[in-house]
Amino acid sequence: MTIRKIKLGPIVLTALFGALSFFFLLPLVWMMSAAAKTEKEVWTFPIQWIPKDWHFAENFRTVWMGDVSFGLFYMNSVKIALISTLATLIVSAMAGYALSKLKFTGRGLVFSAMMAFMMIPEQATLVPRYIMIKEMGLYDTHAALILMGMFSSYFTFLLRQFMIGVHNDLLEAAELDGAGFYRIFWSVMLPLSRPILATVGIIKFIWTWNDYQGPLIMLNSTNLYTIPLGMQFFKEEFGTTISVMMMASLAAIIPLLVLFLILQKQVIQGISIGGVKG
Structure with missing residues (x-):
């Protein structure tokens, strides 16, 4: 009978990272708990993680059916994030395919120029982009974003x-x-690139969903606001009511959590493959 040796190193590391993940999740758990409490119970110390008086439905109605158009802000963010993510996937995939598989004069120069542009901070190009959008007549529209x-x-x-x-x-x-050029791209290259496309898609969606600077500069009408601007607008109305603010914050992050839970396998696979091939 053989006795299998147990390595304590991986077990200790797993326990350590599990404990650390618990502390990282505490703010999220507190937000979920506060969203279901009365305002008085939010300020109770020590913290009561499970509400005694469930106020979830009332806070929900205040956020979604109150005077502030939270639902409109939400739909604006969904619209912009989905269209921007889809457009980015198509454009970036086509550009990546051209720079990796097609042989044309100046391919190395184009790639070098693109890498150089990555070093320019986004804020440095904000004014030129604003002027271009203004001249194109797209200011204060979702099309600009x-x-x-x-x-x-x-x-x-x-x-x-x-x-x-x-x-x-x-x-x-x-x-x-x-198969022609387009058939090879759509039927061969894109299916083989699903892991990295999932990674790009979820990162782009999160960036667009959380973007505050772009909508702040390019939007002026309240009815066009996205969630980040809407949260600031919402804060002016309910900034002192923590339970309502936490309900709005919880609603704002739910799409990101659902997206990651659905695509987490592809994201992890894409990151690992990209790390090996990079």
């Missing part, structure tokens, strides 16, 4: 690095079967 977010040097670089690892034999086999 979508147009500004369509291309990303960072996401193009990620997709290009991933697509370099796709064997050319697969593309040549599709070409021999009669």
Whole structure:
């Protein structure tokens, strides 16, 4: 009978990281708890993690059915985040495919210029972008935010690095079967790039959903506000009512949590593959 040796190192590290993750989750748990409490109970010390008097429905109605158009802000964010994410995936995937698999004059120069643009802070290009949007007549529209977010040097670089690892034999086999340029891209390259596309999609969605600077500069009408601007507008109305603010904050992060839970396998796979091939 053989006795299997137990290595304590991995067990200790797992327990340590589990304890650390518990502390990182405490603010989220407190927010969920406060969203279901009365205002008086929020300020009770020591903290009562399970509310004695559940006030969830009342806080929910205050957020979604009150005088502040929280639902409108929410739908604006959903619209902009979804369209921007889809547009970024298409544009960045096409650019990454061209820079990784197509041979054309100046390909190295284009890639070098793109890498140089990544070093420029976004704030440095804010004024030129504002002027361009103004001249195009798109100021104070959602189209301005979508147009500004369509291309990303960072996401193009990620997709290009991933697509370099796709064997050319697969593309040549599709070409021999009669597939053209677009058919190879849509039917071969994109399915093989699903892990990195999921990673890019979730990161882009989160960035767009949480973006405060872009809507602040490009939007002026209250009915066009996104969640970050709407939360500031909401704070002016209910800033002293912590339970209502926590309910609004909880509603704002739910799409991000759902998105990650659905795509977490693809995201982790994309990050690991990108780390090996990078």
